[in-house]
Amino acid sequence: xxxxxxxxxxxxxxxxxxxxxxxxxxxxxxxxxxxxxxxxxxxxxxxxxxxxxxxxxxxxxxxxxxxxxxxxxxxxxxxxxxxxxxxxxxxxxxxxxxxxxxxxxxxxxxxxxxxxxxxxxxxxxxxxxxxxxxxxxxxxxxxxxxxxxxxxxxxxxxxxxxxxxxxxxxxxxxxxxxxxxxxxxxxxxxxxxxxxxxxxxxxxxxxxxxxxxxxxxxxxxxxxxxxxxxxxxxxxxxx
Numbered sequence: 001x002x003x004x005x006x007x008x009x010x011x012x013x014x015x016x017x018x019x020x021x022x023x024x025x026x027x028x029x030x031x032x033x034x035x036x037x038x039x040x041x042x043x044x045x046x047x048x049x050x051x052x053x054x055x056x057x058x059x060x061x062x063x064x065x066x067x068x069x070x071x072x073x074x075x076x077x078x079x080x081x082x083x084x085x086x087x088x089x090x091x092x093x094x095x096x097x098x099x100x101x102x103x104x105x106x107x108x109x110x111x112x113x114x115x116x117x118x119x120x121x122x123x124x125x126x127x128x129x130x131x132x133x134x135x136x137x138x139x140x141x142x143x144x145x146x147x148x149x150x151x152x153x154x155x156x157x158x159x160x161x162x163x164x165x166x167x168x169x170x171x172x173x174x175x176x177x178x179x180x181x182x183x184x185x186x187x188x189x190x191x192x193x194x195x196x197x198x199x200x201x202x203x204x205x206x207x208x209x210x211x212x213x214x215x216x217x218x219x220x221x222x223x224x225x226x227x228x229x230x231x232x233x234x235x236x237x238x239x
Contacts (some may be wrong), residue, residue: 001178001194002046006068008182011151011158015052015076022053024222025232028132029098032218032234035128041096043087043120044104048073051080058098063090088116095126102134106198109173111209114201118213121235131215131235138231139202142166142174155185166200174200203231210235 001009030037038059045051045062046069054060061081064070070082083092087101088108099121108114121131144166150159159181166174178194203219210217215235223229 001180002066002069005180005182005192005194006047006066006072008156008158008180009047009069009072010076011153011156012149012160012180013047013049014151015049018049019053020225022050025050025100025102025132025134026054026057028220028222028232028234029100029130032132032236033098033128033130034236034238035097035126037097037129039096040098040100041092041124043085043090043099043101043117044107045069045073045082046102046104048077048080050100050102051077054100055080061092061096063087063092064104087120088113090120092124094124095129096124097126097129099125099129099131100134101132103136105133106136107196109197109199111172111201111205114199114205115209115212118209118215118235122213122215122237125215125235125237127237129237131210131237133206133210133233133235135201135206135231135233136198137200138206139200141229141231142200150181157183172200173197206233 040058041061043063045064051060051062062073063083063085065086074082108117125131145164147162161179164176176196180192181189183189207217210233216238218234220232221229
């Protein structure tokens with residue numbers, strides 16, 4: 001989905017679906033910063049759905065490693081800066097009032113990779129600023145699940161089935177499998193399978209690594225109308 005099928009992303013996940021959580025993320029950033037928040041760096045910004053809401057409140061710079069997803073986001077958020085880069089290694093040479101990493105951080109599957117992303121957040125976070133990390137789940141909150149959805153648009157349509165599972169509870173990963181039904185403009189339909197390997201870490205691991213990066217860390221429980229109780233992690237860069 002992030003490479004060959006990136007042009008289908010708006011039919012998999014629409015910006016409207018992010019309105020509720022983006023409001024929570026913006027409020028959380030403002031509540032935990034010790035400075036006025038104007039500039040916001042989003043690492044792993046994907047198709048820009050969060051940014052489509054947060055850009056009303058922040059001057060946003062968006063970084064993602066997938067060129068196709070950056071192209072989707074540029075079309076949706078032309079007023080935002082878009083920069084190709086990997087959240088583990090990118091260095092932009094400037095600091096931001098806040099740094100935000102949403103579910104793209106789930107693609108980091110080892111503690112070393114997670115620590116690299118947190119170091120990137122630290123380097124780019126101004127003193128008195130805040131970093132927000134929002135994984136889909138932790139080891140404590142993960143449970144096998146299925147879901148489905150999709151949208152129509154511009155003569156094309158997409159429907160998907162999503163299945164998350166943990167084949168080996170002893171390691172730090174789980175898997176999400178997608179089956180996409182893609183309807184082209186000529187009404188032909190094809191099916192594509194997509195496998196994602198994602199990181200799964202304990203709450204204590206998240207807090208330990210955020211603190212090791214230099215932040216004051218805390219875990220916050222929040223409620224999503226569809227997903228239920230979730231966890232996010234705040235890192236404050238103290239004066």
